[in-house]
Amino acid sequence: MSKVVSLTEIMAEIESGQTVMIGGFLAVGTPESFITGMLEKEVTNLKIIANETSYPDQGIGRLVAARQVDKVTVSHIGTNPETGKQFNSGKLEVELVPQGTLVERIRAAGAGLGGILTSVGIGTRVAEGKEVLEIEGEKYLLELPLEAEIALLKAWKADKKGNLVYRKAARNFNPIMATAASRVLVEVDELVEVGDIDPDQVHTPGNFVDKVYVRGESNE
Amino acid sequence: MSKVVSLTEIMAEIESGQTVMIGGFLAVGTPESFITGMLEKEVTNLKIIANETSYPDQGIGRLVAARQVDKVTVSHIGTNPETGKQFNSGKLEVELVPQGTLVERIRAAGAGLGGILTSVGIGTRVAEGKEVLEIEGEKYLLELPLEAEIALLKAWKADKKGNLVYRKAARNFNPIMATAASRVLVEVDELVEVGDIDPDQVHTPGNFVDKVYVRGESNE
Amino acid sequence: MNKEEKRKIIAKRVAQELEDGDVVNLGIGIPTKVADYIPAGIDITLHSENGFVGLGTAPEPGEEDENLINAGGEPVTINPGGAFMNSADSFVLVRGGHLDVTVLGTLQVDEQGNIANWMIPGKFVPGMGGAMDLIVGAKKVIVATEHTIKGEKPKILKECTLPLSGKGEVDLIVTEMAVIDVSDRGLILREYNPEFEIEYIKEMTEADLKVSTELAEMV
């Protein structure tokens, strides 16, 4: 019943063309072993949902630089010139979403909500093509859920049931993405026994997690 | 700069007629000292937002039994016959909300959202009078935010900055209500020094909390 | 068959519907008893909507924890590997497709899969608690109920007369007499308790009950 697997087993789930959420904020909290695995497996035409596209030599940025990505749904691309270049030449589709709206749309999918109303983006290009609702004189955008086939996450500690604890600012999008994808695959620094994590201090309950890979374990 | 105060200072903030959120689930996670204080102060005409009305001799139920409440917005009243009696005789207004919708409406207020869309309640009395939106063939109720003037919460540990840690099933509505009221007043079992709580294990950051009362402290 | 025997038959049969790895929420009453009959060798995670997964057995007398109750207010325990969460996250789990099965009692259920279990207007208005969320959110909704009210009045109706808790959401009905699938073609009697004649079961069911071509005895 252990959810702990090899990197090979993780990689077997990732295919070209998938919509993939990847945790992290400027590569902090990103599962770098999974990114390396995807580079080696040469999966292509990925649609990635993440906070940003990181740097060309780190995290998600490496997949962009290797031209394995068709579309990114992110809040920022400024730290990765490669993203801008591919976007300008029409090789990469970029959907820019305000950061708070982005994570709330992911949460909405994970929470089974049909959408959320936010005033962020009203009066800007973000509102283009979106339904506007007026409630008590205030205007709100209807923002729709964002879900994925796969979530690739990074945590600090896991137990064999998949309970997760994140570390410092590496938490960021990871716990929310854990709720919003059909398959949730996690890279961790450390594996502990079931019962070692205080139930009051679990950040992501194991039932949201499908597979756990312990970083640095031999790839059996 | 310490947020720790006496029960008298807490009670000075609570007035008749206020809309008050009270944490807890069947009195587990409810600030009983605050309830006792409200009974003694005899504040009346309260509008209470909570999971349920507990039992007549516990938690929120005591305020109902003492007829200090005009309206409750809750998911359940079955454990407190006094609530049902006052409701049937027209002395108490009861708004029943599905539990998940209730907490999500509170969260929406705390999160600055204009509302959320949920399919819970579609085809039932809960949908009466509410706007229904259809998105990709699926029907959703538009549920609006619920906010309060005061939130009365119970935590296990606090530091002097108001960082909170909850214990076991006493967490329930407390962390969400902490985001949705103008004033957030918390009863805790234990006070620790600033820095004693690992920043990775704070459940409610101190900036959401206005005042902390340590249960059992002399009422100075 | 007394009330206790009926409840045991129902709880035992519902337990067999659970599959290894399922996350399950058990309602108050008969559904709570399902936990006692989970087949050995399968790993079920019980969810308690007041904010945790890994719900365990009742504590030994004197070992109760004042901070640890189930959604019915009873003292409980949490298993190793369990996790507490706030109520918002608890219903993220319920509504977001992360709950495999919910088992609920009911006042009425009908052949369209409608369920009414939260109020009798003018008489009894406890409220829905988390039931409406569970009914909409769970992948599979199992109604665990005595077949009739006081051995006389059908609870399984052509159409619910009480205010609904959920519309078209019920997948399976388990009673002391029968296991009934709710399908597009209506109610299908999949299994029956041989202590009852099929004609009697039909009589005690207001809804039209089609007999499955693979009808079996309840075990």
Next chain:
Amino acid sequence: MNKEEKRKIIAKRVAQELEDGDVVNLGIGIPTKVADYIPAGIDITLHSENGFVGLGTAPEPGEEDENLINAGGEPVTINPGGAFMNSADSFVLVRGGHLDVTVLGTLQVDEQGNIANWMIPGKFVPGMGGAMDLIVGAKKVIVATEHTIKGEKPKILKECTLPLSGKGEVDLIVTEMAVIDVSDRGLILREYNPEFEIEYIKEMTEADLKVSTELAEMV
């Protein structure tokens, strides 16, 4: 006055706007420098939108923590009493009325309080990151910016020409030349840097600049 001097004047002046107990988010660039000038004796909590409150100073060289960066990707520290949170909760804080002040740089700002700081179509499209959320969510929006582009071209306009980040949300503009209130009556020059003539400041401002009856020198 070189770029570094300008930035210092701006950051120092913005810091004086902060009040004891404020929760504050500082954007990248000049706003980040505001932290260096927070007046002694007031307690400010800095929020970092990548998921924590209690943002501290830069770590000593060699003391960097790979899991602890600010929203600009720089290594930082967290103060005692700080708290980490996930990105959803981080923006609950931002949007829900829990953030007292946000300080942001900009490309353009105008006399209606509009701000444009996320893209130059066809040229430069970094994206908005968390800026749009901060602009709508913070109780007070302070724009901290050099008064002009390269000492020549006004940034404070009658109407922004670039795509907006937020509409009518800016409360205060602080530059190396001036402190300007955004009011219902338009832009009000509240303070000026005596190194610049008021006429020159007006000239370097495309928007109409009304002089406050209580005009003071920037300190």
